[in-house]
Amino acid sequence: MEQLVLDMGLAPRPSFDNFLTHGPHEALNHLRLWAANPLRSPVPTFLWGGSGVGKTHLLHAVRLALEGQGGRVGWLDAGTASVPAFDDGWVAVLLDDCQLYTAEQQAVAFNWFVNAQTPARGAPRWVLAAADRPPADLLLREDLRTRLGWGHVFQLQPLSEADRRRVLRRAADERGVFLSDEVMDYMLNRFSRDLGSLMALLDQLDGYALRTQRAITIALIKAMLEAG
DSSP states (O other): OOOOOOOGGGSOOOOSTTOOOOSOOHHHHHHHHHHHOTTOOOOOEEEEOSTTSSHHHHHHHHHHHHHHTTOEEEEEOTTOOSOOOOOTTEEEEEEOOGGGOOHHHHHHHHHHHHHHHSOSSSSOOEEEEEESSOGGGOOSOHHHHHHHTSSEEEEOOOOOHHHHHHHHHHHHHHTTOOOOHHHHHHHHHHSOOSHHHHHHHHHHHHHHHHHHTOOOOHHHHHHHHHHO
């Protein structure tokens, strides 16, 4: 069976501008203003919500925004294998998928949190964390769980059906991809409807269409699945 080759470089890097939302978004506005302010408050921020609502996207957007300003950050997620010690040169600590942390990762996250908020040198650093549930419901060690809920807490809500279609259309337009209403109906009715999965599918379709020099149609989607 032919191996499917994906050109993931076609997908735009996570940013505040390409965060998939429709209308005002409190958490997005908070993070955008915070990342742009060199005098940012060190009060921690926590994002929570189900799969596909954009938590990881926003953490990466913050990371890229800070790195674009010349800053360095500490990053920890459930897949992080080699974890460094806290670095006084970091401007922020970002903790993703907290609900999946092992005991060892929880110990690292707690150490980073404490050192960020009460550093040996310099001003306190910001901590931005995310999970699939509010801090009070996390099955983590108590000292870490309570600290994650100290500051700003935002729940990210899934988009409505109409908004999901709008952002999927916008994401396709940004890639220079045309999605007919028929193709969009097929994607929404036959595949996982959370935005993370839809964006991954769009990336796959974009890469496969480019590789095969074909327009994105239902027939192409079926061919891609058979090839994969």
